Amino acid sequence: MPSLDVPALVDHHCHSVVAADLADDALAGLLTESDRPPAPGTSPFDSALGLAVRRWCPPALGLPVHAPAADYLARRRELGAAEATRRLLAVAALDTCLLDTGLTAAAGHPLLPLSEFAEASGARVREVVRLESVAEAVPALAGAWPAAVREALAAAATGAVAVKSVLAYRHGLAVPAERPGRPEVVAAAGRRLRAGLGRLTDPVLLHHLLWTALDVCAELGLPLQLHTGFGDPDLTLHRADPSLLADFVRAAEPSGVPLVLLHGYLD
Incomplete structure (x- = not known):
């Protein structure tokens, strides 16, 4: 088959990522904008975004598609935040990220500065x-x-x-x-x-x-x-x-x- 020209992927509105290792509840909390607890018997991993994370992120960390949330969180802990972040950003294959620097923390933890985000992602990073x-x-x-x-x-x-x-x-x-x-x-x-x-x-x-x-x-x-x-x-x-x-x-x-x-x- 002839090779296809893949267009450069540009994220025109994004934020940086948490540099620290997060507790499981704190990481799951980043899957929602709500300030309310999830319904009894559920977690943010049961949301549409949570299901998308379980579909696309586990394979980047060496797990099967739709791995249980507990397995995914355990694998992140095993790799550490820096390595998990590097692998996930690499799979995204972003060419350029336009990064809003107005958000400086999430879950009480600081976000990577522009230069460190660029190094972790391998993308060109420009400031918004x-x-x-x-x-x-x-x-x-x-x-x-x-x-x-x-x-x-x-x-x-x-x-x-x-x-x-x-x-x-x-x-x-x-x-x-x-x-x-x-x-x-x-x-x-x-x-x-x-x-x-x-x-x-x-x-x-x-x-x-x-x-x-x-x-x-x-x-x-x-x-x-x-x-x-x-x-x-x-x-x-x-x-x-x-x-x-x-x-x-x-x-x-x-x-x-x-x-x-x-x-x-x-x-």
């Missing part, structure tokens, strides 16, 4: 900058917040391949077609400063941040990824409906910035 994480790290007085955020985002996105927003998790995707005015933004930044900073949830600041990202992406020639959410416990699902972005998408079109919906209907 998480917008809200950059803004939350900006230590600025209220009046300086808009300029400081823009400067910080431009610096963080230089060398990255995309900027990503998790606005869906913070307030929802109903973004007005008009930019918030500077007095409104400064007042909101002042309220946040007096409240002790922390997680960015103010809709005025979030909407200003999204427009700032659009400007920076236009300057750097980058796409803007928008996480739409899919049932995580820290969002309200109807507020993560991508159709709520319609006004913003129309207003953003003249910028020429590609908008990428993550976990949308066709993702």
Whole structure:
């Protein structure tokens, strides 16, 4: 038979992996976004994702297809996290991974940094900058917040391949077609400063941040990824409906910035 040209596989939205050996319950917990316990007599390995893991992952570790979850977990422990990770990523045969660095830990354990993930996967790894994480790290007085955020985002996105927003998790995707005015933004930044900073949830600041990202992406020639959410416990699902972005998408079109919906209907 003639050989087939296999296209390069690009994961356009991924996260790094836990570097540590996890307890069985902790590892199984990574198979679900739910913060509730599984139904009596079941485990996350009984979910659709759990069944997919049992179908595709055991052979990479030297076990038969659909090996029992207990056997799979025991084999992971035997190999150790580093070797299991290396084998599983190798089987994925990814050419390029676009990795969101805004998620830095899972199950209470840190994730591999970009360079170590690249070494473990054998793939080219490029950074996707998480917008809200950059803004939350900006230590600025209220009046300086808009300029400081823009400067910080431009610096963080230089060398990255995309900027990503998790606005869906913070307030929802109903973004007005008009930019918030500077007095409104400064007042909101002042309220946040007096409240002790922390997680960015103010809709005025979030909407200003999204427009700032659009400007920076236009300057750097980058796409803007928008996480739409899919049932995580820290969002309200109807507020993560991508159709709520319609006004913003129309207003953003003249910028020429590609908008990428993550976990949308066709993702």
